[in-house]
Amino acid sequence: MARTRSGHAQRVDPSLAATRRRPRSVIPTLADPITDYPTADKVPKTALFADGSRHEYRLEMIAILFKFVCERHAIQQRRLAGLAPPWTRDEWLQNYPFTNVFRVLDRNSQFILLRVIGDSPDNIQDAVFRVLLFRMFNKIETWELLEQHLGKITFQGFDTRAYCRIFETAGVTLYNAAYIxxxxxxxxxxxxENHLRLIEAMMNDGDLTGDLLQCKHIRDAHVRLLRWPSMGNFTAMQILLDLNMLSYFNWSEDEWVELGPGSKSCLRKIFPNLNVSAHAQEALRYLRDHQWSWYSTVGATQDQIPRLSAERPRGLSMVDIEHSLCECEKYSRGKLQHIPGPRTHVGKRRFAPRAGAPPTADVPAHWLAVRAPEDLPCPPPVEGKDVYEVECIVDEDRARYKVRWLGWGPEGDTWEPKEQVADGSPVLVDRWEESKQKVAESLQSRMRTATAKPKRKMAQRSSSLLTRAGRRLTL
Structure with missing residues (x-):
């Protein structure tokens, strides 16, 4: 796979650390919202969202968010440049670990990009399989354990029994505590073994790869992935973001994102009266669209605004903001202790740089191309009147299908009664139901190969497993 190195990276030979004195960091000072806005929390401020709704916000909390992203990204840049610690004057950022502003620059994401994807055979089945396998355990050491025993990991060579034998005798923790x-x-x-059988079902007759290739938008892929057991809203999003590092997919990360619990908590701190369930996406869009004025508020220069690579424009996408909100919520527990939240401790452990190779800052090559606008041709009018034609079904609940209209993007999706969609677009309904049936049958076939259990209990478990969000997948 072609890879592009961030122009900021400068590798330092660890063997020279003891003999060569590294330059000290030159750390600019950003405005401190606590000292610059001592009464900010007492002054109501109102944000106008794109949907027309108005919401009060805490000025100092938004300022803290954008100060945090500037300083956290500056720390990463100073480390890449080989500067000696400390990389910041901020005591909270010095003493506690926080993930990068850009998710792709985090350690596990870099491992996925360089090792899981970078060393993958040049075909989509192997690439998707390897990403799913890594993410189920989310632990670099587990991947390296498999490589030690199996060599190159491929879908063609996937044998659940062989994998289980390796794990049975490993004598180590196989799972990461994050993103379980x-x-x-x-x-x-x-x-x-249950995880391995799930991957087997996804990759074989479940045809997850084929399902995802049909999706033009990450929110549509999210619905497809949620059909599978164990896929929570947030963990499914993380898997899709990993898969989006593959050149086979190129979903926009700036139109929709599933929020994790930390991000939702931070939004409530910023917008104290916000109904997060109803307005989370609009809140993220507001922060994205107004980020430039907030960079100015905290005193950030143009060069201090986060930038993923020299080939990309400065600023954060919706995915980047969601990722940063989670970390800022932890940061605010120390920095703005008077703002209430569900947790008060900044972190369980102190930050200590990892020994060994310096951090990397690779980005997927296909991310560097300018994204072409989506071509959305509308059906021609009939007798001077607009025609509305259903392009595909993208979601469902008990009584309705969510449909995408030809010539419209996801923002034009509407919920329509199932009977009405079935009457007008029976082929699309059949296609949607068949894709669900593939998932159900694939899971059922794996359950039949499980350790023998009483048939009644297995049937009850099957019925429970294949019911998700009020939707029963008919076997």
């Missing part, structure tokens, strides 16, 4: 994906209840004795 619960094991599906497919009837096996160990979590890892």
């Amino acid at each position: 994906i619960p094991a599906p209840k497919l009837g096996y004795n160990s979590n890892y």
Whole structure:
């Protein structure tokens, strides 16, 4: 896979650390919202969202968010340049670990990009399989354990029994504590075997790869992935962001994002009266669209505004803002202790730089191309009147399908009664139901191969497993 190195990276040979004195960081000072806005929390401020709704916000909390993203990204840039610590004067950023502003620059994401994807055979099945396998465990050491025993990991060579034998005798923790994906209840004795069987179902007759290739937007892919057991809203989003580093997918990360619990908590701190369930996406769009004025508010120069690489424009996408909101919520527990939240401790452990190779800052090559606007041709009018034609079904609930209209993007999606859609677009309904049926049958076939259990209990478990969000997948 072609990869592009960030223009800011400068590798330092660790063996020279003891003999060569590295330059000290030159750390500019940004405005401090606490001292610059001592009464900000007492002055109501109102934000006008794009949907026309108005919401009060805490000025100092928004200022803290954008000061945080500037300083956290500056720390990463100073580390890449080989500067000696401390990389910041901020005591909270010095003493506690926070992820990067750009998710792709985090350690696990870089490992996925360079090792899981970068070393993958040049075909989509292997690439998707390897990403799913890594993310189920989300632990670099587990991936390296498999490579030690199996060599290059491929879908063609995937043997669940061989993998299980490796894990049975490993004697180490296989799972990372972050972004845990619960094991599906497919009837096996160990979590890892249930996870492996789930991957097997996804990659074989479940045809997850084919389903995702049909999706033009990440929110549509999110719905497809949620059909599978153990996929929570947030963890499914993380898997899709990993898959989006593959050249086979190129979903926009600036039109919609699923929020995690930390991001939602931070939004409530910023907009104290916000109904997050109803207005989270509009809140993110507001922060994205107005970020430039907030950079100015905290005293950031143009060069201090975060930038993923020299080939990309400065500023944050919706995915970047969601990622940063989660970390800023932790940061605000120390910096703005008077603002209430569900947790008060900044972190469980102190920050200590990892020994060994310096951090990397690679980005997927296909991210550097300018994204062409989506071509949305509308059907021609009939007798001078506009024609509305359903292009595809993108979601459902008990009584309705969510439909995408020909010539419109996701912002034009509407919920329509199932009977009405079935009458007008029976082929699309059949296609949608068939894709659900593939998932159900694939899971059922894996459950039949599980350790023998009483048939009644297995049937009950199957019925429970294949019911999701009020929608029963008919077997």
